[in-house]
Amino acid sequence: MTKALIFDSYFDDYRGVVLYVRIFEGEIPKNAEILMMAAGVKGLALEVGVLTPKMAPRESLKVGEIGYIVTNLKTTREAKVGDTVTLAKGLIVREVENGHEVVDADGEVLKPLPGYKNVLPFVYAGFFPVSNDQYKDLKEAIEKLALSDSALRYEPENSPVLGFGLRIGFLGLLHMDIIKERLEREFGLDLIVTNPSTNYEVVMNNGEVRDIKSASDLPDASEIKEIREPWVKGEIILPKSMIGNVLNLINEKRGHQTNLSYIEDRAVIDFEAPMANLLTDFYDQLKSATSGYASFNYELDGYRAEDLVRVDFLVGGHKMDALSVMAHRSEADGIGREVTKKLKEVIPRQNYEVALQAAIGARIIARETIGAYRKDVTVKIHTGDRDRKAKLLEKQKRGKARMKRFGKIDIPSEAFTVMLKRD
DSSP: OOEEEEEEEEEETTTEEEEEEEEEESEEETTOEEEETTTTEEEEEEEEEEESSSEEEESEEETTOEEEEEEOOSOGGGSOTTOEEEEOTTOEEEEETTEEEEEOTTOOEEOOOTTOOOOOOOEEEEEEESSGGGHHHHHHHHHHHHHTOTTOEEEEEEETTTEEEEEEEESSHHHHHHHHHHHHHHSOOOEEEOOOBOOEEEEETTSOEEEEOSGGGOOOGGGEEEEEEEEEEEEEEEEGGGHHHHHHHHHHTTOEEEEEEEETTEEEEEEEEEGGGGSSSHHHHHHHHHTTOOEEEEEEEEEEEEOEEEEEEEETTEEOGGGOEEEEHHHHHHHHHHHHHHHHHHSOOOSSOEEEEEEETTEEEEEEEEOOOOOOTTTTSOTTOHHHHHHHHHHHHHHHHHHHHHOOOOOOGGGGGGGGGOO
């Protein structure tokens, strides 16, 4: 049986999806019908060959060879890195309860090459165009980027404040930054990006498990049995003299050290920590604590039930769903105070007083106030006319109270990324 492992793939505007493969068993000839075993997708090998380093076409790729396959597939989602390519002749893709399986003419279930692992996003953020007229352009741009990036996930999102946009899933913050830069530079989009978050598993009272990608999607508290957050296993390699600073940083992130070992003059710290606490400024703080001499890597280590709450932020009494975050109850008060202070710095003053509040349900946990501008309405009044001054000031006060009830507050884009740079 033919088996080839896909170790890279990309979308070519003129040729379609091109696969880089290593042939472990059998042979893949030109124009053969092929099957991606994990995806269950069939296609044609329009051209096969090796890299010299230019593409050098051949009549077939044989066992032990590394080469390329030009296919008729439309997107890299149909041929992901790690999938197994085989010849489709005589094989059947059969639907089963948890997906599908590939069987031969005798009904025997065929197994793909070991090592296939579906790439799932860890980080989610809302992308909204500054002008709603650009929503169609944003969607088309993401669709184009997704053709050559099988790890990219997206779905429509609608915010009462920001309008129509997309909630996009990424492998990490670096992946998010690259996509944001490409959208702005290559497609000329002006974007508002909300605070990044991770996904959570919510266990309902009826036993149903829901995957929640945003705090604003959280069901009513009375329906929830428990909330599970993703944890990671991390490894930091650093100079011995800087161990203390890094251990303190890990503890601040609600993590804990699991092992400490030494390699000559370097130390290796193994630790576990909640994914959400590493999303904001952990990398910057690690660089600062180690003067840039540390290296860091991590992998997902499952979901754990924790005492998590949704922290909402209100601007002028109006809840801003795009600012809502999930937090551990022990950290919620501190996050509320820090974010309201940041919002006070970035939201411009109005002609009336604006209250900034953080809340858990109906309980207010933090508050800041943006003072109002005050226009001197008494400038043309004679200094001795105290009654006239008092009437004008009282009228101004009533006008500001009305503006406070019905006024619209302009919220700048920086307000939606304050969680990225907490003190």
